[in-house]
Amino acid sequence: MAFYSGFFNSKGLDRTYTAEDFTSYLSSIICNGILDTYGQNFKLTPANSGLGVVLGTGKAWINGHYFINDSRYVIDLTSYQDESLPRYVGIAIYLDTTESVRSVTLRLFPGTPAENPSLPSIPQDEDHVRLLMYAVRMNPGASRITESDWFDYREDSNVCGYCKCILGKCKVTELMSQMAQxxxxxxxxxxxxxxxxxxxxxxxxxxxxxxxxxxxxxxxxxxxxxxxxxxxxxxxxxxxxxxxxxxxxxxxxxxxxxxxxxxxxxxxxxxxxxxxxxxxxxxxxxxxxxxxxxxxxxxxxxxxxxxxxxxxxxxxxxxxxxxxxxxxxxxxxxxxxxxxxxxxxxxxxxxxxxxxxxxxxxxxxxxxxxxxxxxxxxxxxxxxxxxxxxxxxxxxxxxxxxxxxxxxxxxxxxxxxxxxxxxxxxxxxxxxxxxxxxxxxxxxxxxxxxxxxxxxxxxxxxxxx
The missing domain is CATH 2.160.20 (Pectate Lyase C-like)
Structure with missing residues (x-):
C-alpha cells in the first residue's frame, strides 16, 4: 500500500489503530529529548556516600514514546570500578522497540577500562535509540564521585538534547519566554x-x-x-x-x-x-x-x-x-x-x-x-x-x-x-x-x-x- 490516512472514529471496527500509529504521529511533532518543563530535567548529583549518583526527576520523549522519572533515583556504580584503570559509564534513556522488549528504560553502558578511556559505544538501529545524558568517569581507587567526574550531554542535541517545538527551533520554555518577550x-x-x-x-x-x-x-x-x-x-x-x-x-x-x-x-x-x-x-x-x-x-x-x-x-x-x-x-x-x-x-x-x-x-x-x-x-x-x-x-x-x-x-x-x-x-x-x-x-x-x-x-x- 502506498497511501495512509487517519485518525477517524471507528464504526463496527472498520478503523483500527495501534500504539505505533500514535507514536509515529507524536514523533512528527515532538523532537527527541528531555522535556524542560517537567521536574528537575534529570539533574545528576553525587550520592551522600560511596560510588553512587542521584538522578533527579524528569520526562523525555524518544521517537514518540515517553519516559518519566517521578522521584529521585540512586544509581550505584560500584561494580563498574576497575582495580587499576579508569573507564567511563554512560547513563542513557534507551528505547528498544523489538517485539520481545518494547520499552523505554534507564540503561548504563560501561566503556572499556584503559589509560585513556573512550566513551562507551551505545548501539543504535531502527529498533534501538538512545538519549545519552551523562558519561561518568570511574577512577580506580576513588571512594566518591563528584560533579567533576562526569560529562553532561543533556544540552548536546547530537546525543541527547531537549524537546523542541514543532518547528524544531527552541525548547518549550524558551518558546513561551519568547512569546512573553x-x-x-x-x-x-x-x-x-x-x-x-x-x-x-x-x-x-x-x-x-x-x-x-x-x-x-x-x-x-x-x-x-x-x-x-x-x-x-x-x-x-x-x-x-x-x-x-x-x-x-x-x-x-x-x-x-x-x-x-x-x-x-x-x-x-x-x-x-x-x-x-x-x-x-x-x-x-x-x-x-x-x-x-x-x-x-x-x-x-x-x-x-x-x-x-x-x-x-x-x-x-x-x-x-x-x-x-x-x-x-x-x-x-x-x-x-x-x-x-x-x-x-x-x-x-x-x-x-x-x-x-x-x-x-x-x-x-x-x-x-x-x-x-x-x-x-x-x-x-x-x-x-x-x-x-x-x-x-x-x-x-x-x-x-x-x-x-x-x-x-x-x-x-x-x-x-x-x-x-x-x-x-x-x-x-x-x-x-x-x-x-x-x-x-x-x-x-x-x-x-x-x-x-x-x-x-x-x-x-x-x-x-
Missing amino acids: LVAEVQENNDTIADLTNKVEQLEADVEDIGDIVSVGQCGENIFYALYSNGKLLLKGTGDMYDYDSPLSPTGNDSPFFNNQDIKRVIVSDGITDIGVYAFRYCDELETASLPGTLTKISDFAFYPHPDDMATPTITHGLTEVTIPSSVTEIGYCAFAYNRLTTLTVPGTVTTIGQRVFAACANLTTVRYEAPVINEFMFVNCNHLENVTLARTVTEIKSHWINYCRSLTEITYEGSLADWAAVTKGSNWDAHEGSISTTNLTRINCLDGYMQYNTETGEWTEVHE
Missing part, C-alpha cells in the same frame, strides 16, 4: 506610539487653544505653563519641574496647580524630565495626563487628588488614564494613589519606586508590572483589581503589596516555576498572613505550571503541567 516588545511599541500621539496632541493644543488662555506662569527653571479655558494645561520647556511643599507646610510653597478644579487634562511637552513633588495635588477633575518620552521621574504625590473614603466601592477623583513612558526610571511615594485609573502598565525601566504608588485606586482592574521591584503597599485597597500580570523581570515583591485586593484570585507570572521560586518575597507578600486573609489570591500561573495556595495549611505548592 514579543508581548513586551509590542507594549514597548505601543509606548512609542503613545509618545508620538502625545506630540501630536501638543501640536493640537497649540493650534486649537491659542487665544483662549486663562492663566500662564512658571513651574520650573526652564518650564512654563498655559491653562486654557477648556481645561487643558500645557507645560513646555526642558528639565525638571519645581518641587512643592505639602499643603500643610507652614512655608506655603504651594504648586500653582494646587486644588485647581478647572484642570481637566495635562499635556507635558517633550524635553521635560521630572514631574515635581505635589505638582498636581488635589486636582480632582484632572482626567488624563500625556507624558513625554523624555520624562525620567514622577515624584512623590505628583498626581494625588483629595482621597475618597477607602470603604467606597469606586473612586470619584483624579486621573482616569495614564501611560507611563518607558523612559521613566523613578516613581515616588503615593504618586498615583486614590486616582480613577482602570488599567495601567509599569514599565521595566522603573528601577526606583516608592511605597503606595497606586494605593486605593479602587477602580483599577488590570495591571501589567514589568519593573524589578514591587514596593510595600503598592496596590493596597485596590478592591476591584482582578487581572495582574507580572513580567519575568520582576525580581522582588515586598510586604503587603496586595492587602485588601479582595477581587484578586490569581496572578499571571511570565516565567517558570523555578523563576518564581527565585523571586524575593517579603512578609505577607500574598496578604494571607495571620488569621484573616485580606485577599482571595490562591493561584500563581507560570509558564510550566502554577502555584496553588492551601487555605487550610496556609502553604503554597508547586503544580507542574
